Amino acid sequence: MTSIPNDGDAQSVHRVPDRIEPSHESPALEQAEPNRKDRPYSIFTSGEKWAIVVIASIAGLFSPLTANIYFPAIPAMAVAFHKSTELINLTVTVYMVMQGVAPMFWGTIADKVGRRPIFLACLLTLCLSCVGLAMTPTNAYWLLVLLRCLQAGGSASTIALGAGVIGDIAEPSERGGFFGLYGLTPMAGPCVGPVIGGILADKLGWRAIFWFLCISSAICFLFMLLFVPETLRSLVGDGSYIPSAIHRPWVPIIGRNRLGSSPVDKPHKKAFANPLRLLTYPDVLLLLFYNGIVYSVFYGVTATTSTLFKKSYPFLNETDIGLCYLAIGGGCLFGSLLTGKFLDRDYQSIKQQMIRKTEADSEKGMRSEDVTREENFPIEHARLRTTPIYLAVFVSATLGYGWCLQKNVNLAVPLILQIIMGYQIVAFMNATQTLLVDLVPSQGSSITACNNLVRCSLGAGLVAVINAILDALNPGWTYVLLGSICALMGPLIYLETWLGPRCRAKRRARNAFPESSM
Numbered sequence: 001m002t003s004i005p006n007d008g009d010a011q012s013v014h015r016v017p018d019r020i021e022p023s024h025e026s027p028a029l030e031q032a033e034p035n036r037k038d039r040p041y042s043i044f045t046s047g048e049k050w051a052i053v054v055i056a057s058i059a060g061l062f063s064p065l066t067a068n069i070y071f072p073a074i075p076a077m078a079v080a081f082h083k084s085t086e087l088i089n090l091t092v093t094v095y096m097v098m099q100g101v102a103p104m105f106w107g108t109i110a111d112k113v114g115r116r117p118i119f120l121a122c123l124l125t126l127c128l129s130c131v132g133l134a135m136t137p138t139n140a141y142w143l144l145v146l147l148r149c150l151q152a153g154g155s156a157s158t159i160a161l162g163a164g165v166i167g168d169i170a171e172p173s174e175r176g177g178f179f180g181l182y183g184l185t186p187m188a189g190p191c192v193g194p195v196i197g198g199i200l201a202d203k204l205g206w207r208a209i210f211w212f213l214c215i216s217s218a219i220c221f222l223f224m225l226l227f228v229p230e231t232l233r234s235l236v237g238d239g240s241y242i243p244s245a246i247h248r249p250w251v252p253i254i255g256r257n258r259l260g261s262s263p264v265d266k267p268h269k270k271a272f273a274n275p276l277r278l279l280t281y282p283d284v285l286l287l288l289f290y291n292g293i294v295y296s297v298f299y300g301v302t303a304t305t306s307t308l309f310k311k312s313y314p315f316l317n318e319t320d321i322g323l324c325y326l327a328i329g330g331g332c333l334f335g336s337l338l339t340g341k342f343l344d345r346d347y348q349s350i351k352q353q354m355i356r357k358t359e360a361d362s363e364k365g366m367r368s369e370d371v372t373r374e375e376n377f378p379i380e381h382a383r384l385r386t387t388p389i390y391l392a393v394f395v396s397a398t399l400g401y402g403w404c405l406q407k408n409v410n411l412a413v414p415l416i417l418q419i420i421m422g423y424q425i426v427a428f429m430n431a432t433q434t435l436l437v438d439l440v441p442s443q444g445s446s447i448t449a450c451n452n453l454v455r456c457s458l459g460a461g462l463v464a465v466i467n468a469i470l471d472a473l474n475p476g477w478t479y480v481l482l483g484s485i486c487a488l489m490g491p492l493i494y495l496e497t498w499l500g501p502r503c504r505a506k507r508r509a510r511n512a513f514p515e516s517s518m
Helices: 007-012 046-068 071-080 085-113 115-134 141-155 158-169 172-182 184-203 207-227 275-280 282-312 318-363 379-384 387-406 412-439 441-487 490-511
Strands: none
Touching (some): 046 085, 046 115, 046 141, 046 158, 046 172, 046 184, 046 207, 071 085, 085 141, 085 275, 085 441, 115 207, 158 172, 158 412, 158 441, 172 184, 172 318, 275 282, 275 441, 282 318, 282 412, 282 441, 282 490, 318 379, 318 412, 379 490, 387 412, 387 441
């Protein structure tokens, strides 16, 4: 088999292999990109990269926003459709199931045919489904359920697609900053969605929620259609190769001065890869599991906020409760703005430490390996070294939060604890999501789809039983239980740091594919 470098190894490649044969053991076929040694990883400037990530982040917001904006309207819809609250809640359940499954389909296709056309297809599906939901007759409950499934199929995949875009355009040393912004989207939706939904449902009726989603998704669709170029490296390399018409923006202002100038040779296309194969990798599965457990607890907090606050603070009306979600949303925003830069700083700090150690060993005549090679770089340690702190603070805030609600302490206290939880969960999720893309950069959409599948499944499971747990244990002991489960995930972080390099080494030996240059 011909040895093939991956996307990140562009600097060490000088020719295109005559023939590429996919490995059946590899989850993805890394692409040969014959670049000059001084050629950057991507032709896009820093500002252009941020513009692409901002638009992708806005698109990614629709997945959690569409799920959570719906909550305040559930009582009104139960009355309108003459159904029980439990049956209307079923539309939330089917949405979450589809939210976990759909990215596995769309993400895999995006890793093959490109990010841009799948982004457009998903946003168009979301827009049209929202039109249908806004016009659904109140005697057609079955249509409501069906269209919610279709809505999830369109919106849920945008998070996975955006993560793939970041893997395409950003080197490992700068991914943390981009994921800092991008990691805000799955956290912001559960926080701002109920606020928007509550205001719209209260002032204009429940149908206004779907018209709002229709208009906003249409605007995002237009921005994507007009300005965002294709980034998939198997189609456009570092961005300089001119792709087919569907992959080109209608207004090519991003990267236009460098498009087609000294392009790399056209990369070979990938074969379709089964994203579920990623779940057979122990280090990836371990990372997905403890990430999903912590996320599900966070989702449990947001899903029960309205119910618990109404019970503990009966003076709050629906609008007040909706505004309370801004606390955890503010924590998420603050965490997003800071933790991405911290990830990049940690990466550079560890890299410089290793370089200094290598230089010191060389002066002593000791042999040292090249630390700029991925196989020699402790990427797991670089990404996860601060996550035990984030997890410890999150668990502490969770424990206090439950007892504050049970004892009916001043409203400001649980809101402050929600701010703390929001910050910590974004910091934790940014680190794990960035590491997942680092492990398989050529399958950024697929690995994020796997992440979405695991955490949505665990989140749906917790939401399905949390009301029963609250009835049995009350808020105090319920959140002691959930916080303790999160605390048990702590040792898995250190296990990942130990296990990860060994698993990567085994994959390299099995697939005979060299790792990327850091």
